[in-house]
Amino acid sequence: MNLLTRIAMDLTDDMQMVPDRDVAEMTEWRWQLHRHPELSGQEVETANRVIAMLSPTQPDEILTGLGGHGVAAVYDSANAGTTLMLRCELDALPIQEISSRPYRSTVPGKAHLCGHDGHMAILATVARWLGRNRPRQGRVILMFQPAEEDGSGAAKVIADPRFAKIRPDVALALHNYPGLARGMAMLAEGPMNCASRGMKIILTGRTAHASQPEHGISPANALAELIPRLTALGTGGAVSDPDFSLVTITHASMGEQAFGIAPGEAQIWATLRTRQDSGMDRLVTEASRAVADAARESTLEFAISWHDVFQHCENDPEATEILRNALLAEDIAIRADGLPMRASEDFGRFGGGARAAMFLLGAGQDVASLHNPDYDFPDALIAPAARVFIRCVAQVTG
Ligand SMILES: [Zn+2]
Ligand SMILES: [Zn+2]
Incomplete structure (x- = not known):
């Protein structure tokens, strides 16, 4: 003893x-x-x-x-x-x-x-x-x-x-x-405990009359694409795996609750989670690139901010x-x-x-x-x- x-x-x-x-x-x-x-x-x-x-x-x-x-x-x-x-x-x-x-x-x-x-x-x-x-x-x-x-x-x-x-x-x-x-x-x-952080994505286009959406820039396609694309970057699995990563979409919204307006802005909130800080650096890079790609394809402006950052x-x-x-x-x-x-x-x-x-x-x-x-x-x-x-x-x- x-x-x-x-x-x-x-x-x-x-x-x-x-x-x-x-x-x-x-x-x-x-x-x-x-x-x-x-x-x-x-x-x-x-x-x-x-x-x-x-x-x-x-x-x-x-x-x-x-x-x-x-x-x-x-x-x-x-x-x-x-x-x-x-x-x-x-x-x-x-x-x-x-x-x-x-x-x-x-x-x-x-x-x-x-x-x-x-x-x-x-x-x-x-x-x-x-x-x-x-x-x-x-x-x-x-x-x-x-x-x-x-x-x-x-x-x-x-x-x-x-x-x-x-x-x-x-x-x-x-x-x-x-x-x-x-x-x-x-x-x-x-x-x-795993590392995690909140990713807030704002996609900005231009609103328009719902009868003339071609005069605006809608984030609808980018929003629809990004939800599965981000989720696919971290699909969970065994947390004992050194490469464990998980992306959870926690919130998404777009436009106004109205039938007369084509949307000009969308938000996606996602929580990124990895076993260790080193994996988080990689996941952040990949998720940020996915957002930039989706925004470019739809000619949208985008902004990413990070919240609730846990090592x-x-x-x-x-x-x-x-x-x-x-x-x-x-x-x-x-x-x-x-x-x-x-x-x-x-x-x-x-x-x-x-x-x-x-x-x-x-x-x-x-x-x-x-x-x-x-x-x-x-x-x-x-x-x-x-x-x-x-x-x-x-x-x-x-
Ligand atoms: Zn607690
Ligand atoms: Zn708690």
């Missing part, structure tokens, strides 16, 4: 690691967060709730307004050592929740349907433990990151000048994962080992197949300056998928997930 594993095991008998009282209070707190969702970049009240929850644990410092509305609590041993960051997300989704639960969203059209409310409750539970157990060496940073859902938050946090003060050596995170049994995790070194997320071997030790010490079985996830995750940005890894924690097999209007984070995950993170803290800064 190596040193790190022994440190992890030393906590096994610590019945106070996550007291029942903390779990009960954090469950109620999650319900509060769930009732009051805020979208990416607008997490003002959520950040205030986080600050109010962290303050009694007396961190050495709380940084607010990081990269928008991010909050980071610093627990410093005052001794040299590793800086470990645990990260969760503040934001909810612009989707109407379908739920009869008493704590359902009170905000029309917005809801916590990715479980970020649960991730915050997990880190707040770790904060309680850190309030009672200071790190012996190095520092622990609890990072409540804004704007994960649109892919902008981690980059903005890192670009914030104050991030230099808390730059981590090791960064860890989790995501709850419907479809995977409770009590199981998915974790492996290497690619963890692929890569698990560092040493950081993965810390998570693996902690999961095994909690008797959580680990699957390494089925990765990377097709869905993207902006946590990968932290891997640019730190040894970073994240794992997926099973939310159960009979629950709705992430982003479905009836998804709800399972409260039963709060305690085991907090225990896993506490074991990581003990390994790195104990």
